[in-house]
Amino acid sequence: MLLPRVKRMHEPFRLDDGTVRIGGEIYGLAGEIADPLGGAWAALTLMDGTRTPEQIAATVCGTVPGVSAAAAQELIGALIASGHVEDAAAGMPDELSERERERYGRGQAFFHFVDLTPRPHSWEAQVRLKRARVVVLGLGGTGSHAAWALAATGVGRIHCVDADVVETSNLNRQVLYDEGDVGRAKVDVAVARLRRVNSDIEVTGERRRVDGVAALRSLLDGCDVLALCADEPRGHGVGDGIRIWANRVCAGSGVPWVGGGYDGPLVTVGTFERGRGACYECLIDGETRRRGRDLPVDLGGPGVVAVSAGVSGLLVAHAVTSLITGVPRPASGSFVGINLIAPDHHVLVRHSPRPGCPVCGPGGIGS
Missing domain, CATH: 3.40.50.720 (NAD(P)-binding Rossmann-like Domain)
Structure with a gap:
């Protein structure tokens, strides 16, 4: 993943005890992260589609006490694998025409929202349907x-x-x-x-x-x-x-x-x-x-x-x-x-x- 970005409607929030929740809680999609050091919260706030995983890990390691470089990299990988994060750099698939992208745009938003499996791009479900x-x-x-x-x-x-x-x-x-x-x-x-x-x-x-x-x-x-x-x-x-x-x-x-x-x-x-x-x-x-x-x-x-x-x-x-x-x-x-x-x-x-x-x-x- 080139430029991780938290999916829209999956925005995280933090409880008083430091626990982080992410992803559509009322829809049964939420994940809960124990975050005693604050590394997960810091990483998620940096995942806005403008930084690479390496840049995010380096910032977390340099700003959050107690989080090593290896731990930061592992944390970033786990967050990406959770399915609550998309790649802001992913382009449009060639298989779908501009007309089809307009026709299926609401469907793409639905599949992208409820899908917690990391995908190459947000249109993969629609491409599978077309095939x-x-x-x-x-x-x-x-x-x-x-x-x-x-x-x-x-x-x-x-x-x-x-x-x-x-x-x-x-x-x-x-x-x-x-x-x-x-x-x-x-x-x-x-x-x-x-x-x-x-x-x-x-x-x-x-x-x-x-x-x-x-x-x-x-x-x-x-x-x-x-x-x-x-x-x-x-x-x-x-x-x-x-x-x-x-x-x-x-x-x-x-x-x-x-x-x-x-x-x-x-x-x-x-x-x-x-x-x-x-x-x-x-x-x-x-x-x-x-x-x-x-x-x-x-x-x-x-x-x-x-x-x-x-x-x-x-x-x-x-x-x-x-x-x-x-x-x-x-x-x-x-x-x-x-x-x-x-x-x-x-x-x-x-x-x-x-x-x-x-x-x-x-x-x-x-x-």
Whole structure:
């Protein structure tokens, strides 16, 4: 890092006992530094983007009693590694045009603020999004909102897949369609709308029903993340159902996937990566054993409004962008969500992988 500068909104402050806090405390990003000699506070006040790390270390060593040259250098390195500091000398990436920088400027500010991983430049998350290819399978309530959000956020290539036509009953929640689209293929309408949302990305589509593992596998060539927004076929036997197929196909291919759904006011999203946490089947099995077999575990029901569908789709899009950018670190191997009529009901479901799981266990297809 050439010219360290504390990120905007990460400004440090000092407590009466000398402890230094830095970085968005109310957002859960704050770090706390024990600073009995005052070296950390001195270094942070010098990190304004006008000095090199060596110059900062030399000033701290020369002005703060008890801080040696080696300790000052170590301190500067630790502060830079904390993620609360950016490089004021970093230039703009060549991959993004001036138009794209204007379009995504607010997104860049968001990712830069919440990202605590040191990066070569503040636009790295946006560049990763531009390079990514996402398949959105299912363009209903969840999928239409997810596809819109991914296009607006700047995912470079989006491939939409759905077999259905627009119906009047879809219009209470499916954001990409209007009354004039009734009877048209969803995928045709969705692709056209998404291209108008963002002409700087590539949007493709196909009208197709995924009816088995082979059909699903064929969609994933060159795919970085699968956004599974379809809940049919549900399946009733071992190995049946589109989410089981996704769990196994994605584990075998190494493609991470996200699945979202709603059941009345309850909205959840699951995020799955090979080698990180339990697979979908292990989570479902763990919840079934915990809750009892008479209580539903999987989501998807007729009770839905625009808000619940929108929250579902936006949670899916957020999980997809987290997988692509690493900002924030994705909650892989878990379900998260909210209950729209119970503000204190936050969903977080985690279970350990089952011993001998054929998908995520040792020797399984995802190992």
